[in-house]
Amino acid sequence: xTRTSNPVYVTKDTARKIVDKxxxxxxxxxxxxxxxxxxxxxxxxxxEYLTAHRKKHVAxxxxxxxxxxxEYLAKFQRLAIENVTLDMIxxxxxxAALEIRDVLHIPPKSKIWVLGDHGIEQELANLGYVVMGGTxxxxxxxxxxxxxxxxxxxxxxxxxxxxxxxLNYMRIAATLQYxxxxxxxIPFIGTNIDKTYPGADGLxxxxxxxxxxxxxxxxxxxxxxxxxxxxRFLDLILRDRGFDRDRTLMVxxxxxxxxxxxxxxxxxxxxxxxxxxxxxxxxxxxxxxxxLERDESLTPSYYTESxxxxxxxxxx
Amino acid sequence: xTRTSNPVYVTKDTARKIVDKxxxxxxxxxxxxxxxxxxxxxxxxxxEYLTAHRKKHVAxxxxxxxxxxxEYLAKFQRLAIENVTLDMIxxxxxxAALEIRDVLHIPPKSKIWVLGDHGIEQELANLGYVVMGGTxxxxxxxxxxxxxxxxxxxxxxxxxxxxxxxLNYMRIAATLQYxxxxxxxIPFIGTNIDKTYPGADGLxxxxxxxxxxxxxxxxxxxxxxxxxxxxRFLDLILRDRGFDRDRTLMVxxxxxxxxxxxxxxxxxxxxxxxxxxxxxxxxxxxxxxxxLERDESLTPSYYTESxxxxxxxxxx
Numbered sequence: 001x002t003r004t005s006n007p008v009y010v011t012k013d014t015a016r017k018i019v020d021k022x023x024x025x026x027x028x029x030x031x032x033x034x035x036x037x038x039x040x041x042x043x044x045x046x047x048e049y050l051t052a053h054r055k056k057h058v059a060x061x062x063x064x065x066x067x068x069x070x071e072y073l074a075k076f077q078r079l080a081i082e083n084v085t086l087d088m089i090x091x092x093x094x095x096a097a098l099e100i101r102d103v104l105h106i107p108p109k110s111k112i113w114v115l116g117d118h119g120i121e122q123e124l125a126n127l128g129y130v131v132m133g134g135t136x137x138x139x140x141x142x143x144x145x146x147x148x149x150x151x152x153x154x155x156x157x158x159x160x161x162x163x164x165x166x167l168n169y170m171r172i173a174a175t176l177q178y179x180x181x182x183x184x185x186i187p188f189i190g191t192n193i194d195k196t197y198p199g200a201d202g203l204x205x206x207x208x209x210x211x212x213x214x215x216x217x218x219x220x221x222x223x224x225x226x227x228x229x230x231x232r233f234l235d236l237i238l239r240d241r242g243f244d245r246d247r248t249l250m251v252x253x254x255x256x257x258x259x260x261x262x263x264x265x266x267x268x269x270x271x272x273x274x275x276x277x278x279x280x281x282x283x284x285x286x287x288x289x290x291x292l293e294r295d296e297s298l299t300p301s302y303y304t305e306s307x308x309x310x311x312x313x314x315x316x
Numbered sequence: 317x318t319r320t321s322n323p324v325y326v327t328k329d330t331a332r333k334i335v336d337k338x339x340x341x342x343x344x345x346x347x348x349x350x351x352x353x354x355x356x357x358x359x360x361x362x363x364e365y366l367t368a369h370r371k372k373h374v375a376x377x378x379x380x381x382x383x384x385x386x387e388y389l390a391k392f393q394r395l396a397i398e399n400v401t402l403d404m405i406x407x408x409x410x411x412a413a414l415e416i417r418d419v420l421h422i423p424p425k426s427k428i429w430v431l432g433d434h435g436i437e438q439e440l441a442n443l444g445y446v447v448m449g450g451t452x453x454x455x456x457x458x459x460x461x462x463x464x465x466x467x468x469x470x471x472x473x474x475x476x477x478x479x480x481x482x483l484n485y486m487r488i489a490a491t492l493q494y495x496x497x498x499x500x501x502i503p504f505i506g507t508n509i510d511k512t513y514p515g516a517d518g519l520x521x522x523x524x525x526x527x528x529x530x531x532x533x534x535x536x537x538x539x540x541x542x543x544x545x546x547x548r549f550l551d552l553i554l555r556d557r558g559f560d561r562d563r564t565l566m567v568x569x570x571x572x573x574x575x576x577x578x579x580x581x582x583x584x585x586x587x588x589x590x591x592x593x594x595x596x597x598x599x600x601x602x603x604x605x606x607x608l609e610r611d612e613s614l615t616p617s618y619y620t621e622s623x624x625x626x627x628x629x630x631x632x
Contacts, residue, residue, distance in 0.1 A: 143481040145515050165459040169483040173521050176512070180520055195534050196492070199461050204496055205489050210534040217533070218511050218526040 010304040015313035024243040029062045031253035031279015039079045042308020063227040065093040065162035065191035068122035092191035092227040093119035115175040116162035143169045162191035163208030179219035192227030229260035253279025255298045271301040278306035326620040331629035340564040345378040347569035347595015355395045358624020379543040381409040381478035381507035384438035408507035408543040409435035431491040432478035459485045478507035479524030495535035508543030545576035569595025571614045587617040594622035
């Protein structure tokens with residue numbers, strides 16, 4: 001991997017060079033394309049410029065596992081972002097389902113235990129799996145140590161853990177039984193490693209990665225990570241889209257997921273990460289990593305304010 | 317600290333020497349005196365023998381924070397264990413409250429945020445604090461990012477996290493706001509470090525320590541540990557009971573809490589831990605620690621099957 005130590009701030013000249021240099025662009029969503037339900041100004045124009053005018057290929061890669069690909073597609077449509085199709089959208093609920101089918105080779109109709117939201121349930125169901133746990137409202141009940149829901153179903157073939165607002169003691173306790181069952185032999189997939197995410201009004205909320213860590217720590221076992229920055233997730237996307245690794249750029253707002261994902265995955269010949277400052281990373285955070293920590297894997301190749309700012313540079 | 321490397325299996329002769337040698341006996345509760353709601357056979361007789369016949373002093377030290385001292389007292393009475401008074405009972409909900417009053421010097425009537433059960437609420441209330449969070453049923457509601465419960469009350473002076481069956485996303489999210497508030501400056505007390513505890517029918521359930529770790533990990537900050545094996549907890553008890561460290565023995569069923577508590581705390585001149593095999597530790601677990609791991613702090617001075625077995629040895 002050849003990569004300069006310092007990130008390049010994107011100027012008008014750099015912006016043009018970037019668009020010329022890469023054929024394929026991977027975009028994180030929250031903090032990059034939108035902030036919760038609000039489109040980031042200029043993001044839609046940039047995406048249209050890349051796809052319609054410059055014939056570039058794009059895909060969307062998010063560590064959020066709560067929404068299925070269909071729900072993401074609806075969101076793109078709601079925000080009037082055009083030319084996005086289902087096969088361009090990679091949330092970690094989808095990569096979890098693909099891991100089960102294509103890597104673990106677990107046959108359809110098998111039972112999968114879920115601690116997570118609808119997105120995971122829907123992607124598993126789309127591939128023909130039978131979902132146990134998840135948003136099942138029986139698990140909303142007050143904890144009861146005598147509940148049949150705490151008895152392991154020996155037919156369960158894998159456990160998927162991700163973000164869920166339905167988190168409660170009953171779900172955690174039931175999931176723990178599966179993670180410990182038969183000397184911890186049921187495969188344990190974690191959708192992501194993000195500990196928190198920014199909510200409205202300055203809230204910082206627990207993210208899927210905190211739930212995954214919680215279960216891993218309580219069960220004292222490792223998990224298969226199918227989210228950014230996992231190389232297996234990147235390889236899956238490149239293979240699926242037919243993207244040339246050397247000619248692909250990842251655009252994201254988070255150093256330890258998006259930038260690390262690109263750098264560890266050798267995108268763009270080691271120059272494949274563009275950080276935008278419109279989400280979870282401030283200029284101070286960036287300087288801390290580039291200055292004090294000097295962690296190459298967290299250092300973006302380029303950085304800019306936002307997709308809108310990038311569009312402005314390209315338009316002038 | 318002088319301590320033999322190998323634990324001594326208690327024989328009739330050792331049993332008599334132990335009772336002669338120590339004036340004070342600290343007992344863990346679950347797995348030692350009782351298993352859930354069942355008295356461990358012989359435990360009551362041993363306690364009576366030590367206190368009534370041999371004039372020894374005893375105290376009960378549990379990492380469970382769910383029950384207050386009054387609730388523990390009721391349990392001792394329910395199980396017909398005699399001569400136990402409130403001042404002999406040290407659950408970690410009590411040590412958390414004492415930490416707030418005597419170490420952090422937070423004045424009564426201050427607000428304390430709790431992620432935990434009634435025990436913590438009651439012990440804080442007993443010392444005159446105003447409890448926020450905890451079992452407040454408003455927090456049982458479905459997560460709502462707009463809820464006023466997620467807005468930090470700037471008058472909250474400390475956060476206590478412990479075991480709770482009421483764990484849900486709303487409580488976790490609200491607690492996280494307090495842990496992050498003002499650059500993580502509100503003191504954060506964790507009642508214990510136990511990740512799991514054994515339930516009925518082979519269940520393994522998430523314990524308070526898993527919740528404490530979860531919050532520490534998500535907030536990316538350390539906590540003040542007021543449970544076993546923390547030295548501050550032991551020192552508090554010895555001071556409070558007027559027990560001589562050199563003449564005190566800790567009896568417990570867990571290596572990394574009870575035995576470590578005694579060994580790190582230099583009880584009995586470095587010979588102050590007695591492991592019983594009636595709870596969470598098997599003979600295999602013990603052998604793994606003594607054999608392969610060779611961790612001195614986890615190696616008990618003595619071990620025996622149960623309090624009942626010890627009583628049998630003393631009786632013959």
